Amino acid sequence: MLNLQNIWVEYGEKVVLERVSLDITEGSFISIIGPSGAGKSSLLRVILGQEAPSRGTITLDGAPLPAECGPDRGVVFQRYSVFPHLTVLGNVLLGLEFSSSPLIARLFGSARRAAMAEAEAMLEQVGLADSRNLYPAQMSGGMQQRLAIAQALIKRPRILLLDEPFGALDPGIRGDMHALITRLWREHGLTIIMVTHDIKEAFSLGTRVLTLDKRRHDPHAPQRYGAGVVYDLELTRKQAAEPPIAPLGITIDTKVNT
Ligand SMILES: Nc1ncnc2c1ncn2[C@@H]1O[C@H](COP(=O)(O)OP(=O)(O)O)[C@@H](O)[C@H]1O
Ligand SMILES: [Mg+2]
Incomplete structure (x- = not known):
């Protein structure tokens, strides 16, 4: 459904994302994790159409992604998105x-x-x-x-982008929100791309978990290299529905694409 081909995001000299290529299947629930500043929000902005990548192409159903944010994509931020x-x-x-x-x-x-x-x-x-x-x-x-x-x-979007949507909430409320988003994802047949800093949340909600991080680092010029997808774990339905207690245990039974 959504294809990213060799996407780069650069601000002047600073490389934020480099060589990000992804194929996102309709109906999947993608969780994105990674250190602060890795470019997770930048990646969502590019998919949303709020920002053009400095290199690379994005297609939706095989056609170039419309330049501005259309009704096919909706977004929820951590806070302050309501009037x-x-x-x-x-x-x-x-x-x-x-x-x-x-x-x-x-x-x-x-x-x-x-x-x-x-x-x-x-x-x-x-x-x-x-x-x-x-x-x-x-x-x-x-x-x-x-x-x-x-x-x-x-607005009946096909793709819902979530940027740390539950990050500011009390842990007790987060469970209810997880149930809600899972139900809406199924009922509306959505494709969800969610950034989270909660690894357990990433694994329990997602059907696929991506990690964004730098593959290489220049200590003398930290801006020189950007982050890319360093782990790409496809989870089976059963695993997505029943989270393991220790997230690391899940790697045993998953397909790992790096
Ligand atoms: N408009 C911008 N101009 C310059 N640098 C930016 C801009 N937007 C984001 N950045 C930088 O890009 C990097 C990645 O930011 P961001 O995508 O917000 O990371 P994350 O969401 O993973 O924490 C950060 O170092 C940030 O300072
Ligand atoms: Mg962010």
């Missing part, structure tokens, strides 16, 4: 209004009623139906992330 001056319902409606009438961002009459019904159904799916009139500041971090997910999914 503070809009209610829960307003935030979700806004996503619909932008996608169906980008110039006026307003819907009227029957179109508006249909949009309301769709937004309410989406809030139901993420467990926020009773919170439709709250403002983000009145909600917990977990509720705000549910809202951010609803806002991304209302």
Whole structure:
């Protein structure tokens, strides 16, 4: 579905990513881990279309990826992706209004009623139906992330990009969010690409785990080499559904492509 061919991301002299080539199958749940500054968010921005790679090509269904971020791709960041001056319902409606009438961002009459019904159904799916009139500041971090997910999914993206979406949440809430995202992934037939710093989360949610890191390092010029995919582990369904207690144990039964 999504193919990255020899992608490089460079900022002036600084090489962030080099030689990243990936084939992403529709319906997969890709977890990306790697040290801070490895270029994980940069890779998501490139896939989102927010930023052009300095070299390489990306294709979606065999055609070059549209330059700007289209409705086929949705994104959820660690925090602050919802609008503070809009209610829960307003935030979700806004996503619909932008996608169906980008110039006026307003819907009227029957179109508006249909949009309301769709937004309410989406809030139901993420467990926020009773919170439709709250403002983000009145909600917990977990509720705000549910809202951010609803806002991304209302546009019916095929690919959902998640950048450390649960990183700022209490560990107790994270379990609920894991169940939610797994259910939405299955029900919507999504392809998910999630960056996380939680290795256990990477293995328990993903069907494939990628590690981004530098393959080579020049101590005199740290900017000279970028990161690439150093581990690429395909997990079977069973393993993806039943996480091992020790993440390292999983390498025994997986296909390892480096
Ligand atoms: N617009 C930019 N200009 C210059 N450097 C950038 C820019 N965006 C990111 N970087 C640098 O690229 C590197 C990778 O950043 P990032 O993709 O955010 O890493 P990660 O998400 O893995 O922590 C960092 O060293 C960061 O400082
Ligand atoms: Mg990042």
